[in-house]
Amino acid sequence: MANKIRVATTSLAGCFGCHMSFLDIDERMLQLVEHVEFDRSPITDIEHCTNCDIGLIEGGVCNSENVHVLREFRKNCKILVAVGACAINGGLPAMRNFIPLEECLNEAYLDGIGVENAQIPSDPELPLLLDKVRPIHEVVKIDYFLPGCPPSADVFWKFLTDLIEGREPSLPYELVHYD
Amino acid sequence: MSKSITIDGNTVPFEEGQTIMEAATAAGVYIPHLCHHPEFTPHGSCKLCNVKVNGRICSACTFPAMEGQQVLNNTQELTDDRQLITQMLFVEGNHFCPSCEKTGNCQLQAVAYHLNMLDNHFPLFYPARKVDASHAEVMIDHNRCIFCTLCVRASQQKDGKDVFAISGRGLNKHLLVNAQSGLLKDTDIEATDQAAHICPTGAILIKHTAYQVPIGERIYDHKQIDQVSLETENSQHGK
Numbered sequence: 001m002a003n004k005i006r007v008a009t010t011s012l013a014g015c016f017g018c019h020m021s022f023l024d025i026d027e028r029m030l031q032l033v034e035h036v037e038f039d040r041s042p043i044t045d046i047e048h049c050t051n052c053d054i055g056l057i058e059g060g061v062c063n064s065e066n067v068h069v070l071r072e073f074r075k076n077c078k079i080l081v082a083v084g085a086c087a088i089n090g091g092l093p094a095m096r097n098f099i100p101l102e103e104c105l106n107e108a109y110l111d112g113i114g115v116e117n118a119q120i121p122s123d124p125e126l127p128l129l130l131d132k133v134r135p136i137h138e139v140v141k142i143d144y145f146l147p148g149c150p151p152s153a154d155v156f157w158k159f160l161t162d163l164i165e166g167r168e169p170s171l172p173y174e175l176v177h178y179d
Numbered sequence: 180m181s182k183s184i185t186i187d188g189n190t191v192p193f194e195e196g197q198t199i200m201e202a203a204t205a206a207g208v209y210i211p212h213l214c215h216h217p218e219f220t221p222h223g224s225c226k227l228c229n230v231k232v233n234g235r236i237c238s239a240c241t242f243p244a245m246e247g248q249q250v251l252n253n254t255q256e257l258t259d260d261r262q263l264i265t266q267m268l269f270v271e272g273n274h275f276c277p278s279c280e281k282t283g284n285c286q287l288q289a290v291a292y293h294l295n296m297l298d299n300h301f302p303l304f305y306p307a308r309k310v311d312a313s314h315a316e317v318m319i320d321h322n323r324c325i326f327c328t329l330c331v332r333a334s335q336q337k338d339g340k341d342v343f344a345i346s347g348r349g350l351n352k353h354l355l356v357n358a359q360s361g362l363l364k365d366t367d368i369e370a371t372d373q374a375a376h377i378c379p380t381g382a383i384l385i386k387h388t389a390y391q392v393p394i395g396e397r398i399y400d401h402k403q404i405d406q407v408s409l410e411t412e413n414s415q416h417g418k
Contacts, residue, residue: 097305146299149277178276
């Protein structure tokens, strides 16, 4: 047990689609957990990661909490991996980068169709939104990138088995997609 | 005896007046490129076709082949340079492949796949650019323009029109259309013009055709751009 590779995962400004795609490795998960144990992850509900080998980050950085989580992962993971289009270039959430943040908030919470009890959320417990959504390599050093929206289950499988078996991870042409 | 150069140590014959790109393509050697198209005057702006000629970096699409040149093309150093250039093209525009209808048919994306580009390396610019959907049949998404000038050249050299131009410098560089209003609908472009079909990215698109070919059956889904390029462009050189 102690020799298992420790993996942590999280979704920042993402849609959990990459996590769903990861679960699409289906029964290969049984092979995987012979070599791997999950630390902080939506799969385990562990809240903070400690000394992991691999951290898989889905999503870009859109608020202050994303930055804290990302830095926690960088501090605790030997290998940090950007998973999916949003982690790599901001993806769909970064579409708001072309609209001033105030306009976004006004549209969503004040002026939008069907808004009731119009007010911009300002509870101090809510993380502050960043001016722009950023890809994670602009915040911390990233060791590997798995492109795709989402990366297919085979991408996760190829990458993790390469690492587990001690090879430098590489993706063949058929597995590299940005969409 | 015919004249020849070597590319990566292999002898490649050429005819007087040919560029290194033309000689290479005729010999079945792929040199990555985006702004080059065999039917048009070379522009030499994308710099993806950088090769080393007798130790000096040159653009293969503009540099004439000359007797005895030793050309390096497929080296790690050049592949690394080309990947960095492609990453710059990605971060300077807004290239969101999942929401682009050109995905799978896009040469920018295909070159990036070919170079095994997995990340953007540089900080992203997220420049504010517009979409011009004013024309009934053709649209421009300026977010995806890489300023290759293929539409400019196609409009002038094939269509006998003058619909497009590049204006401004550096960060302010942008694609212009030839109309007082600045809108495509007020130009004489038609959906049958070559300029409307030549764009290597998803910047100029024909409306109402987006997903006629499903993702998974598109040009670069199963073939790499080197193979596609040599198959389609070899016959076009010297036209």
